Amino acid sequence: MNMQNHINYVEFAAADLAQTERFFNHAFAWQFEHYGPDYIAFSNAGLEGGFYRSDLAASTANGSVLVVLYSSELELIKEKVLQAGGVISKEIFSFPGGRRFHFIEPSGNELAIWSDS
Template sequence: MSNHHKINYVELPAQNIAATKAFFTKAFGWSFQDYGPEYCAIQDAGLDGGFYHADLKASQAEGSALVVLYSDHLEDSLKAVQEAGGTIIKDIFSFPGGRRFHFIEPSGNEFAIWGE
């Protein structure tokens, strides 16, 4: 299968790269490759990407794209987010095709996790 014109990489702002890395490592087991003090590449997350230092944040309400993760065990993922320091902004709700919740990570970016 060709990767031509496929989504290949996603970059997100991070007000505090160290806190963002610690959150995703604890909550989901992601790892990171640092490229200087203002950029880190996301590894082991399913889609390649990175966080760059900025005083911005990705929020669906502000028109940003929403990054959505998949979970085999949605309630366990919600607990992992909370234990890692994330803030739940939309508790688990149903939608056509499954259930999901939204959270904010330490740098203020909004993510969602869904499950069937």
């Protein structure tokens, strides 16, 4: 497949890289590689990316892009998010084509998870 002009990588700010790494590893089994004290790259996430040390955070309230993950078991993944230390910012709601919820990971970034079931 030709990857020209496709989204290839995504980067997030993260105030606490260690806590963010633990969260995504526990909740979603993402794998991480460290590149010095201020950057970690992730894989096994559908799209590769990284976290850089910063006190900023992505939030739709501030006009940020919303990264949306997929899960066929929405309630189960919601529990994993909570157990890993995430905070639910929008409870499960329906929209045309499925259901989703939003959460805040330990460094303050907002993401969502949707399901078509």
